[in-house]
Amino acid sequence: MVYTSPKSGPAAEDIASRISALNNGSQAIVVQADLSTVEAPDKIVSATTEAFGEHIDILVNNAAVLLPGSILDATANDYAATFDVNVRGPLLMTKAVVPHLRAPGRIINISSIAARTGFDGLAVYSASKGALESLTRGLAAELGAAGHTVNAVSSGPVKTDMLADVPDKLVQIQLQRTPVEHRHGTVDDIAQVVGWLSDESSRWISGQTIAAGGGYQML
Ligand SMILES: NC(=O)c1ccc[n+]([C@@H]2O[C@H](COP(=O)([O-])OP(=O)(O)OC[C@H]3O[C@@H](n4cnc5c(N)ncnc54)[C@H](OP(=O)(O)O)[C@@H]3O)[C@@H](O)[C@H]2O)c1
DSSP states (O other), X not given: OEEOSGGGHHHHHHHHHHHHHTOSSOOOOOEEOOTTSXXXXXXXXXXXXXXXXXXXXXXXXXXXXXXXXXXXXXOHHHHHXXXXXXXXXXXXXXXXXXXXXXXXXXXXXXXXXXXXXXOTTOHHHHHHHHHHHHHHHHHHHHHGGGTOEEEEEEEOOBSSGGGGXXXXXXXXXXXXXXXXXXXXXXXXXXXHHHXXXXXXXXXXXXXXXXXXXXXXXXX
């Protein structure tokens, strides 16, 4: 598990302890790394192979940033800050993991309904998720011969810290347009889909973007 903000350290350590406490052989390690830097992926992979051995089975590219605002206020630095984490991060993580990936490997990229829907104030973030979905298809084509699958999960609104950065009027529109119970998704709603895509039973699915948003987007 990777985090970057010092304030997230205790929460990450807590999840790692809870995973060990399951007593079913599962173990987790916590790595602090800044995925906006090009060095982070090698640091994460080294820590992982040191702890668990040479092979890696599953990579979930979840980290992302969202800097809301009008395009008139957006700067080149905002663009770089967004794309460095949301697009270059998954690209370099994949590059670092692939030499260790044991077939049938699984790569799952966390996208957003914003990739395919225009939201006022979220153009740069949306563009980064669109790029991530394209990257998913390209990687699926490239890595399939080795027996790996690469998919994206396009999340609808979920109650996390990130949602606090989405303007409230957009959140209200999103809830109205979510057919299933007109509610926010939960972390578990998304994790279930990621879990299935990580499982052997998803073996014939690759290059797909699975919409997990209570029907918000029917792709
Ligand atoms: N919440 C939603 O409504 C929603 C909707 C659609 C898609 N998504 C997607 O779901 C994924 C998870 O987002 P979330 O809602 O859980 O957002 P969040 O609460 O803001 O969490 C973002 C995560 O990314 C990590 N991160 C950010 N910048 C990083 C960096 N430079 N290096 C390493 N880690 C970094 C954060 O680590 P720290 O905690 O250490 O900062 C945090 O764990 C993202 O890909 C997001 O785009 C979320």
